[in-house]
Amino acid sequence: MEEMAKVAFGLYTLIILGGSLLAVGAKSLVRAMVGLIATLLGVAGMYMLLNSTFMALMQILIYVGAVCVLIFFAIMLTKADPEGEEAASAPIYQNVLALLAVLVTGGVLSWLVLTRPLATTGVPVEVSIEKLGLGLLGPYGLAFELISVVLLVSMAGAVLLAWERRNGK
């Protein structure tokens, strides 16, 4: 079982790596979206490995099911370039700045992660769905209500922004 987990971890890491490379580097936005979906599925697999099945299902349901469809709508509603939206190469200084940001952030954060290992438990703990539901209704009820308010406000704001007024009214 130990080896199986390692193989699965490597496989998911490869999926995440390839997917994020495609999402960042693809010339066409639809291909970038396919890369993003692959990455999201890889992360869902990581959640499975971490013994949190509910999170994996929610990842697929919310991200792949809702957010990706929303972004596809965004791509559809904007005018597409026949030769790819990102076909023109970025100016040199922009690439240099992007690389600099990645190197500095990655250097600092990976140094922190690698030099300060935390005490870990060997096996991920399992939280049952009942416990999660009770937590949402009990100690974290306020956060639950607040996130529904945020979703309502953002939905109303989106409708208000995209509302097309008829001429003369």
Place this chain on the structure above:
Amino acid sequence: MSPLTLYQLVALILLLAGLFGITQRKTLVGMLICVELMLNGAGLSIVAAAQLTPANAMLGQLGTLFVMGLAAAEATLVLAIIVVIARRFGSTKTSVVSTLKG
């Protein structure tokens, strides 16, 4: 290397891919895709830290659920903003959308 470190490194890869993309992409939709990458890295890091340490595992999973909810709200709003910008400027390239008052 402990498993937690490995998971944190994968989350770091997601963050860096998103950061590189958001500074280098030329359309608003491409930048939105990169933001989603970064949020996923944050969620993975939170769940890994909660599941593999003696910390409160339920809190970690609920926190990641809230991150997902916020990502959905953010995607909705950004979609509406992109539609408005596409209607007004005729393009969502960041080089075209450069006037403050139109």
